Amino acid sequence: MGSPLGVLFANFYMVVVEESVFSRICHPDMYVRYIDDTFIMAPSTQDIETLRRTFEECSCLRFTVEHSKDGRLPFLDVLISPNTTGFDTSVYIKPINLGLCLNGDSECPTRYKACTIKAYVRRALFHCSSWDATHQELDRVT
Template identity: 65%
Template sequence: MNVESLFTSVPVDETIDLIADRVYRDETMVSLLGVLFANFYMGVVEERIFSQLECPLTYFRYIDDSFVKATSTKAIENLRRTFEDNSILHFTLENSVDNSLPFLDVLISSTNEGFQTTVYTKLTNLSMCLNGESECPARYRASTIKAFVRRALSHCLSWTDTHKELERAAEALINNGYSNKQVQREVRTAIDKCRADIVANTKIIGSPRRQQALTNIGRSVHPERETSVEYDSRDVPHTFLSTYQR
């Protein structure tokens, strides 16, 4: 049995009422749709505000956390008040310290050249993860190591910071029951992939400085070969739900 023209035949108003009624009555549905509802609401508020106000120098949002760079603290405070005036929400502010500000798991530092990023870990972080001696499929343990390595390579903009984060990750993993051999194998595999991408002239998204750092790694393998790397002009190597820049 097949429904003819289902998508175009569904009564829109009735379906919306059914969804709203189900969500209102079912706590499970509320929790499942919470992120979708919240993000949609924030997106509409942002559109409304940035159609009226001049956009900050940089604005990124992921769900309920926003990273904003403006010309002054007064401009940021004005933006906060505008958001509250145009919504039912309350917003708090955290200013940068020494030109650095954590955003999610990224520490963003503002320099004369642009943004510099590295992995951010809270002071209370105990570096606990799935134990290397856990009774679980080997692919889960391997995935745990890869997650640490992948975060170092994706979040750190300079090779110096990448190296420091890989050392910190290796220490954390070894303290959680993984062998140094296992960790170094995954690190080598990830770096070799970066080298291969660069030598093959694969397009890698990121900032010019990160591309130069990774290009140097590629040249250390094939010093005789010049490497041309394309990059995206946006300087923060992270994916956000909302992005506004002028």
Template identity: 40%
Template sequence: MGTIESALLTTDRPSIYCRYVDDILVRVKNLQELQNLCQRFINATGLNFTYEESSNRRLPFLDILVTARNSGFKTTVFTKPTSQGLCLNGDNECPKRYLTSAFSAYKRTMNWRELPKF
């Protein structure tokens, strides 16, 4: 994907373009520019690309809610409304730092009474 991005984004590069695996956060001037960019990727790769527009200047990206402000962006933890608050089992083969990080994030963002089951 990096090679394709390098070739496609040499001209008309969006002011913000961030990708993590198969999720892309992009800032464009208008819907037409977004649709054109999406079509360029479809033509170059044959893959299906979909997009989601921001609502009230807010857009969830991965587990982050990105809110556009006049002077930049504000980010907060985003939890889907369907989330049951479950996490990885702490006894699995996942590195200990992931468990510690997940627990710390929940501690900072949730009420202790709503703490998920580990």
């Protein structure tokens, strides 16, 4: 696909853009970025729109905004929901996901099958903030 340095260059560019943006406007309440995906919590949608416009002014990129629906927002493959003390998290499954995976009867090596199972379990354990959500995800994948 692309160069192995692509992620490094993308991170570097975003840091330069962030420095320029946050020298012009104040930092939002919460700002989390993974390469080019950001999770922002701000007092109003107007503040988020101002931030988006400022990012576009300080770079050659176009930025899009996805607002929460019913107070829940997917970020990468984690579904984030607010609670009284912070956030609850669970595994986010896209609506178009058919639930298809590696067939256990396929002719691929056993280690591939074991790694697939381990990946689903690890994802449930690391992404879910409660045991109920973890069990729900494990039930979904079995």
